[in-house]
Each structure stands twice: as C-alpha cells, then as structure tokens.
Amino acid sequence: MLLGCVADDLTGATDLALMLTRAGMRTVQVMEPPKDASQLDGFDAVVVALKTRTCAPDEAVALSLASTEALLKAGARQIFFKYCSTFDSTEKGNIGPVADALLKRLGADLTIACPAFPTNKRTIYNGHLFVGDVLLSDSPMKDHPLTPMRDASLVRVLQRQTPHKVGLVSFGTVRQGSATIKAAFDAARARGESYLVVDALDDQHLVDIGAACDGLKLVTGGSGVALGLPANFVRAGLMKSAPAPTTMTAPKGRSAILAGSCSEATRGQVQCAIAAGVPTFKIDPMGIATGKFDAASIATWVSENGAKGPVLVYSSADPNAVAEAQRVLGRDKAGALVEHLLADVAKRIVNNGVTRLLVAGGETSGAVVQGLGVESLEIGPEIDPGVPWTRAVGRDLVLALKSGNFGAPDFFTKAWDRLT
C-alpha cells in the first residue's frame, strides 16, 4: 500500500478512487478505517470514505486522524486528504482544522490545497476558484444550504480556517513545470508558509503539480490533483501501472436500480429508462408515511418484474413535489423516510438474488451501502465521468453509486454493458 486517502464524503471518495484507478493504481474504497491491514493486501491505494464535510470540526478531525492512523499502519507512504472541487466548507472548517491535524500528525511543514478539476470545469487562477465561466462566489455554490461559498479567493477562505500561513503558487510558476513548482514549495517554506493554494487550468498542470508533490507527506485537494500522484510511485520503482479496467465480471443474478436523487440529471435518467421500457415502481414520502407501500411489497414487485432485465424503483420528483412533501413532513423526515425505505428494499432484493445494483443519489448511496453492511469496494470500469462499477469485496455483489448530478441521460440503460 502506497497512497492512503481520507475523503470527506462517499461519492467524492468513489470519484477519487476512480481517478487513481484510471491513473494505474489498484484501488480499494473502505467505509471505515481498516482494522485489519491484511484486508488491503494487493492494493496500491486505499480511500477511506468518511462523512465529515459538514459535521462539527472536532468530530471531523477525530475521524480523519483515526483513518490516517490506520492507513499509516497499513504502510501508506503519503496521505491524501480529499475534499470537494468547490472547496465546500464553512468559516470554521472543516478543511483547515482537518489539514492542520494531519500536518501535525505527519510531522510535515508544508502541503498544497488544490481543488482544481478542469475536466469538470473547476479551475484556479491567481488563487481564485472558477466554476465554469464564473467565480465560485457567483456560482450556485453561493446558495448552498450547508456550505455557502461566497468568497472565491481560496487563500482567504483557507486562511480563515487555519492559524498557519497560507500562500499561493500562481499560474506563471505552474506553467513552467514540476521542477519550478517544487522550487516554489522550497521558497514558501523559507517564508514560513504551511499551505499553498496552487493554480491549475488544465490536466497537464495537475500532472506537473502531482510530480512536484513527490515526497510531501500530506497532499490535499480535489480528485483532480490525484491524477499526477501515481506516476511518482511508478518512477520510484514502487509499483507497476495497472491498466484501467474496461469491464467487470459480475456474479450471475438479477439487476436493479434504486434512485433517491431528485437532481435534474437523475430525473432525466428516470425518464430515459421509462422510455426504454424498464419496469418502474414510483415511491414518494407521503406514500411511505401513510403505508401505501413498504419495503416488503416493493421487494415482491422487484421479484415479479425483474426476470428479464433491470427494474427501477425511484422517488425522484420535480422541485414542486419535493417542496410539497417537505412542507407536509418536514425536510429531514421526508428525506429520511425515502432513504430508510430504499436501504431496506436494497437489503431485501439482494437477499432475493439481485447481484447488480445501481444507486442514484449521494445520501441515498450512503444509506444503501450502510443498510447492506458493505465494508469495502474494489473499483472497476468507469461508466460515465466520476462513476465506476465497484465490487463489494467478499460479497456476490457489484454496485454503481452515482452522485445525483452525474451521468448521461442513458446511464440507467447503458451501465450494464460494462458488466460481463
């Protein structure tokens, strides 16, 4: 094991694990800090998927440190702290406090902070984060319910979260390649800076930044900057690059889709699946609250309709329907009803012979994975950017966990082609 990663949410962890797999590392994603290092045999990289983006800073620090401890024990030579490419955080954290704690634990004096992900239109110029054509502070992230991002200067944002000095490696340096970037790290050390926001506009910049990070004990950023890290281990003769898988051998059995995301992309995918003739079962929070259907009746429907191909159970609804359910039940209760039901359905249908399961929605995926008691996922082929097939290690089950907004309209019908 070479690279140990701590991610602050589940679908972000999968996104990172996929990036590392594509860059040649045999990667496994685990839901909790691994207790037994032998679980990780044969993997070059391990990603621990935490849920620490918006919890109290103390809790985020404690969980991140425990994960790091386990990764170091398993042999990690470098730790990567992964957060969102829009730097989702508040004035109090959790990026600064977690990074501070990791720097201290690792005895490191300097790391980078680089959430850039040019493929997904997140770029950094003169320390300012752009989302597509606009500054972060003008993007929809300014209105995020939990982590509103109203300042696009990452130097300022991070400086408010840490007592250590935050500096910048600007585009003029980055464009000159890894040796110049590395020299900028040394100059920053001499100025007493502990964090460096690093500009990046395209994938080549990420590759060069990754090369410059060779030897840093801690790297922090989005999944994009992980692009350049695997090559360091190959150059050092510590691993051979593995070709990225293009298919995954799945256990024989039935297929199902559970969609609890109401995002635009998922709603489009539901419509596309209906048009393609996929059998569907629509649920809604009010129907669950009034007992119109329950997990047992839905599981029976899946058994009766799933003989020929995938079936779809979905709660995806337009914003008006969601607002109405939230008005009647409260936002948290409406969400929890759907999440619990879909997790219960997942357990039952897997017991009944579903071995190939696709889940849409970040929170929904978290609930389903927890309900199924899945502990670790081996990363397989990419279906669409950011979403791979994964294998539940030691189980007869493959899973695709899709963040709500990811995937092309035909995602629910084409995903199965990557399985053999």
Ligand code: ADP
């Ligand atoms: P995304 O990745 O699109 O954000 P999530 O699964 O993370 O999707 O979040 C969607 C949330 O909305 C979940 O808590 C889910 O239970 C809830 N939800 C799903 N369907 C409905 C609905 N019809 N009405 C209200 N809330 C819903």
